[in-house]
Amino acid sequence: MSKYETRLFIDGEFVNSISGKTFKTINPATEEVICEVQEALPEDVDRAVIAANKAFERGAPWREMDGTKRRDLLLKLADLMEQNKEELAVLESLNNGKPVSASHGDLSLAIQHFRYFAGWADKIEGKTLPVEGNFFAYTWHEPIGPVGQIIPWNFPVLMLAWKLCPALAAGCTVVLKSSEKTPLSALYCAGLIHKAGFPKGVVNIVSGFGDPTGKAIASHMDLMKIAFTGSSMTGRLIQKYAAESNMKNVSLELGGKSPLIILEDADLQQALGLAQLGLFLNQGQTCCASSRIFVQESIYDKFVELATQQSKARVVGDPTNPATMQGPQVDKIQFDRVMGYIEKGKKEGARLTTGGERFGDKGFFIQPTVFADVQDDMVIAKEEIFGPVMSLMKFKTVEEVIERANNTSFGLAAGVCTKNVQVGLKIARAIRAGTIWFNCFNNFDAAVPFGGYKESGVGREKGPYALENYLEVKSVMIPYDP
DSSP: OOSSOOSEEETTEEEOOSSOOEEEEEETTTTEEEEEEEOOOHHHHHHHHHHHHHHHSTTSHHHHOOHHHHHHHHHHHHHHHHHTHHHHHHHHHHHHOOOHHHHHHHHHHHHHHHHHHHTTTTOOOOOEEOOSSSEEEEEEEEEOOEEEEEOOSSSHHHHHHHHHHHHHHHTOEEEEEEOTTSOHHHHHHHHHHHHHTOOTTSEEEEEOOIIIIIHHHHTOTTOSEEEEESOHHHHHHHHHHHHHTTOOEEEEEOOOOOEEEEOTTSOHHHHHHHHHHHHHGGGGOOTTOOOEEEEEHHHHHHHHHHHHHHHHTOOBSOTTSTTOOBOOOSSHHHHHHHHHHHHHHHHTTOEEEEOOSBOSSSSSOBOOEEEESOOTTSHHHHSOOOSSEEEEEEEOOHHHHHHHHTOSSOOSEEEEEOSOHHHHHHHHHHSOSSEEEESOOOOOOTTSOBOOSGGGEESOBSHHHHHGGGEEEEEEEEESOO
């Protein structure tokens, strides 16, 4: 019997899948099997959806609960996560491969999220509206109903928080699917949700693959919304499944090819640090990674030299070692994918300044890799790599770099480094992306909305805007004179 929770969490209890089918989950640092996890199939999704709908029925404890009590439950869950932070961080690193130090950072953000949205639970309000004639008119904001949520493997607990928090603050019930690559920390959180005292059926967490499990959630006739984080290709399928079923509401946080623009007047050390953070965070497995770094020509050669030195100095290895800066890619599929992009970069003529090979002979580790002189038409400049591969690109003028930065089908995020506030704000306004980091990068404060333009998604996570994904607006009109 596994020492980890491996069952599905449905209707307030842990249960085996109906079929009894399981799948293996792997430690990417050792390539060894951690345990086998119960696999949810469509019939298990049906069980979870029934539980979520029952918990949302009129008269059910959750449906009748006011915002202050939802607030208190979210705060209690945040406290439990904090009390169990060490164990949860170790589990996250075991299953995902990221350094334990990085897992602690993710968990701090997740806990911040639960507390932030707890503060919104009792502050959801409508408006009174001035209208023509003798009528009193107002709007009422109410939960959209039972919702489906599908989270990715790169930030398992943090993405769980990004999805659950606004839904629960709004009063929805949830069927959430974790990634088949990283199911363990979500199931651990399910135990904390139970301990916090959430009513049965409010949160249901299932483990499984995109097809059939994710498809069953996105296609389900009794879920009113689907929220998904993952690739743009899968996002298209989610929209298709939603349209072909009950036209459910859809929000998507998808891929990116984010530019980081470094002007010649930038603080060079700050810019180098942001380039490292923007690209190598989470082994490069970040949707908003600064995977196109544009450097103005007067400082380009110096920047390439220093960025290469810093990348060579990155400590790769055992995620449990406090000194480790970079762990393995999440699995062999991602390892092979990233190595394939590195080979494409070499073949297309990008100048490899460091890395480009596997690190060690065990685990899915890749050397921190830097390509200089990358051209806009190269594959590594156009497609999302999702790995520790830095692409450095030279530019001359601000107008040129704005045009090149926008020449992508993605629009998730961007960064700009300059001491000139006017020029920085001009670039921030001109870039077609959902988040612009000005002299910073990868700041994920719970209060700031996050989402994409173009093929990078629909809707926003985080901040008050995230609540809109989970609320319906009802208009009510009453005549003054019966």
